[in-house]
Amino acid sequence: MRTLALVRKELASYFAGPLVYVVIGAFLCATGLQFYTTLNSYVTIGFGLNILDHFWEEFFVNYIAFYLLIVVPLFTMRLIAEERRLGTIELLYTYPLRDREIMVAKFAACLVVFLLFVAGTLLYPAIVYAIQPFDPRPFLARYLGTVLFLASCIACGLFISSLTESQVIASSCTFVALLLFWILTWNEAAVSTSLVTVLSQVSTFDHFHAFATGVIDAKDCLYFVFFIGLFLFLTLRSMESRQWRGRR
Amino acid sequence: MIAVEGLVKDFGRTRAVAGVSFHVAAGEIMGLLGPNGSGKTTIMRILTGFFPPTAGNVAIDGLDVERHPLAVRERIGYLPENVVLYPDLTVVRFLRFCAEVKGVPASARRARLDEVIAACGLTEVAGKLIGKLSKGYRQRVGIAQAIVHRPRVLILDEPTVGLDPRQIIEIRTLITSLAGSTTVLLSTHILPEVSMTCGRVIIIDYGRIIAEDTALGLTQRVRGSDETRVRVVGPRPEVLAALATVTGVDELREEAATDGAVTVVARSTRGDDVRRDIAALVVGRGWGLVEMRPLAMSLEDLFVRLVRDDRDAAA
Incomplete structure (x- = not known):
């Protein structure tokens, strides 16, 4: 109940300013352009069999997930850092709210905003389906993966936002952190095969890639759930640190 | 209603609060008085x-x-302190x-909101963004959020700082109207504020209580050493000599002369009687009495005295 009140307040703050509308617009323009050009190139050149499956795989990994990765820090940077800089966090900490309620509300509200981004991308499969119907089941995996990946990015950004009062530091550090987790295994040639095996277990890219091909694997789901849980746990510890540091 | 026993707070090696104990009874308005950095905000944050x-x-x-x-x-x-709210x-x-x-x-929510908005004088700005409000209105929103759930205890950290005189009076009236039903602890570094709103006052410095008194007692302490500023147009040596003879003037201190008038601060314990005698004297000699003003004892003076008394008692 109290958590829900905080979620509503957070959402009211998001939609009071132009940021959400502008960024959703930019995100849909960018992914829309990529949808058109990538689909065109796949159809004209054609890469062997399963042209559409390969197209969706590339589209989700390289464009939807990657553009979300770029946009998430813009929203998570303010979650706690802004409240600390303004001092409003003192209100929240002295209201009858537990730290974990504050954290969950902030996480949930941010996720709700990003679900709007994801909902916008439903347009692309809908367009293709209207031209040529296909089996929609792989999209369950693709969208589940997208939401899990998104929640992981938000959890990571929430944690970094709780460490600083500066939104610039929060957003740049979050972007670097998310990018690192994403490109961890990209240069396979540079490291030994055994190290690549280890890195691919940690990399968000590799786990998301499985979803993008249309497969739901418990291992990948667990990975993202663990990723989210870890960063929420760290956020809570960071919020509690005021008790021994004496600062907000 | 508020019970504090042996409160200590350390920030690293700094001791912000060093063993503070006090009680506030239900319905009482208690003032926490102290210079900036004395530990007021820390005590309130712990509460x-x-x-x-x-x-x-x-x-x-x-x-x-x-x-x-x-x-x-x-x-x-x-x-x-420095109430900050969600600007958007x-x-x-x-x-x-x-x-x-x-x-x-x-x-009960809607009715209570209307009530609080009216009580805090926010009706005209209720639909405006908080970020667009003036400092005075924002302060009132801050008070409104504090009282919205009819709390039994109200803790106000410098509620009138940054407001204009009219707004200060309004806020004070609002606070005193809560007395009886609500226990209030308010901090300030403005001396007249406590005497106007608070029943009892605690004075703290360096995280320690150096005095606890009723507002009346505090006012009397301040009255105890009354200073009067007098500006007289007349021959300087004679004016100074004559003023020194007035009974009850313990100390005479000359300030830098401006526009030809002799400016003197007379310290006395006789209050208004001294001022009457000074006025009679100056007028009787045919000099011009340009200004006569009782100087309220500043918080700094009070502190200097209290700290001095404190040390004397310890010695």
């Missing part, structure tokens, strides 16, 4: 459960702040959020 004390016990309404943080916060309304929410939206979080029942 609200913002952070725990290093040592000591703090109880609100019989509930330990550390063991029952949520129950305590439900009973408290808190206005932080409207006044109504923000107060509704506060009412929801602080457990005002849904059925």
